Amino acid sequence: MDTEMLIGSRFEAGTETEEKILNPKTGATILDLPEASHAQIDAAVDAAEKAFVSWSMTTPAERSGYLLKIADAIEKDAGAFAALESLNCGKPINAARNDELPAIVDCWRFFAGAIRSMQATVAGEYLPGFTSMIRRDPIGIVGSIAPWNYPLMMMAWKLAPALAGGNTVVFKPSEQTPLTALKMAKLLADILPEGVVNIVLGRGETVGNTLINHPKVSMVSITGDIATGKKVLVAAARTVKRTHLELGGKAPVIVYDDADLAAVVQGIRAFGYYNAGQDCTAACRIYAEDGIYEKLVADLSSAVSTIRYNDPDDTTNEIGPLISKRQRDRVASFVERAAELKHVEITTGGRAGSDEGYFFQPTVVAGATQDDEIVRREVFGPVVSVTRFTETE
Structure with a gap:
């Protein structure tokens, strides 16, 4: 070396x-x-x-x-x-x-x-x-x-x-x-x-x-x-x-009621969590129109829960750990603060992913609003928020 x-x-x-x-x-x-x-x-x-x-x-x-x-x-x-x-x-x-x-x-x-x-x-x-x-x-x-x-x-x-x-x-x-x-x-x-x-x-x-x-x-x-x-x-x-x-980013994805839901879920599962979300272009901020919101949250949460990580056979892993304990703790603190809000639900993940190393569970934060920290600040981890909207503007 x-x-x-x-x-x-x-x-x-x-x-x-x-x-x-x-x-x-x-x-x-x-x-x-x-x-x-x-x-x-x-x-x-x-x-x-x-x-x-x-x-x-x-x-x-x-x-x-x-x-x-x-x-x-x-x-x-x-x-x-x-x-x-x-x-x-x-x-x-x-x-x-x-x-x-x-x-x-x-x-x-x-x-x-x-x-x-x-x-x-x-x-x-x-x-x-x-x-x-x-x-x-x-x-x-x-x-x-x-x-x-x-x-x-x-x-x-x-x-x-x-x-x-x-x-x-x-x-x-x-x-x-x-x-x-x-x-x-x-x-x-x-x-x-x-x-x-x-x-x-x-x-x-x-x-x-x-x-x-x-x-x-x-x-x-x-x-x-x-x-x-x-x-x-x-x-x-x-x-x-x-x-x-x-510099940092907070890439938005806007999903209307007539979207191809399966394609949306597949895309977010891939590009919201690639590299454990440590990516300034991660698809981490989802806005879903009212008519598709519930189904999107359910299907995305189900899909994200199947993301492979920390498998002893590394060829099967889809994401790796976060870079450090400090970064994992930072990501966890974002999720913990979001979970304290009455209108927010953590529908999958939300915790450290292992006792060894710096893994964090792939996470979906549902019900977040535009004013919430989890929507406005870059988390830089395997965390995606979903916000409901009724009007395009």
């Missing part, structure tokens, strides 16, 4: 506080990994700065070739990547192997193709003898901070377009799920020029904060909650950094 950060061409361990990397299925410690020091972060940024001089001058064809090599290398080792992702995140092995790894490989290939076909719009001659046009140039060093719900996929989403555009990157995975990023470090170091990608470890409040405030970082890309996004914007404003923010 790879445990060292990538700084320029060097692999080295962090020198600061150790973070326990846990197996969410059991709660057991996989290993302890120390986070990067300020000096190591500076060294990573300096390596990215040095590499930018030549990397930014490469042609789209050259960068495309590198991305295709990365895609091929991941595909060749997809089984090992899937197993490691499953260990670190608790994802069912089939989800990691059959859903995520093909999408990750495709992401690298997509941007390898996209950079070959970028269009520059010719605006015309606004002054006699001068032609105006749009030219696309690399931005510089991108500080990328990834979350724990899709570690390897988010790494692809952040690295592939940044590299395709001619930028260099200092990447920080979540301190809870760094293992596949460290495996990727070895793969990237074998393919890319020195310093184009650097990988540092640590918590958001320390290493992440240092990255987003670093004067040499030109752009910050972060996936996280809204509070974190606000902090990034404030920090970026000080040095006029560009930002790419992917």
Whole structure:
């Protein structure tokens, strides 16, 4: 198992506080990994700065070739990547192997193709003898901070377009799920020029904060909650950094009386609970018209109660655990507060799903109203609320 950060061409361990990397299925410690020091972060940024001089001058064809090599290398080792992702995140092995790894490989290939076909719009001659046009140039060093719900996929989403555009990157995975990023470090170091990608470890409040405030970082890309996004914007404003923010969500599904109920139930069972609901696009907020409401609640509750999890044979599991005890407790607190409301009924689930690990039962919260917390705030767990409505507005 790879445990060292990538700084320029060097692999080295962090020198600061150790973070326990846990197996969410059991709660057991996989290993302890120390986070990067300020000096190591500076060294990573300096390596990215040095590499930018030549990397930014490469042609789209050259960068495309590198991305295709990365895609091929991941595909060749997809089984090992899937197993490691499953260990670190608790994802069912089939989800990691059959859903995520093909999408990750495709992401690298997509941007390898996209950079070959970028269009520059010719605006015309606004002054006699001068032609105006749009030219696309690399931005510089991108500080990328990834979350724990899709570690390897988010790494692809952040690295592939940044590299395709001619930028260099200092990447920080979540301190809870760094293992596949460290495996990727070895793969990237074998393919890319020195310093184009650097990988540092640590918590958001320390290493992440240092990255987003670093004067040499030109752009910050972060996936996280809204509070974190606000902090990034404030920090970026000080040095006029560009930002790419992917923040929380609360995806609504509106179901009218004439809907195909079986299709609705099947869809919500899949997309409301995939990845144990740890997804900013989870179909977690259902509005059902009065005539279909009762039947929808009954059928959805029945279907959700059959979702497989925590089976010793991981190939049969449909969802995994939540990422940590803290996250499971947070999800449980949302459900407990909802259950205290007289108009709310927990029609299935509602409790921790095991004594070991961080499983939570797939849950349906019926009768919730628009003003309820469970409807308005992102739970980020296997919890779907259903709200009755009578008028479209």
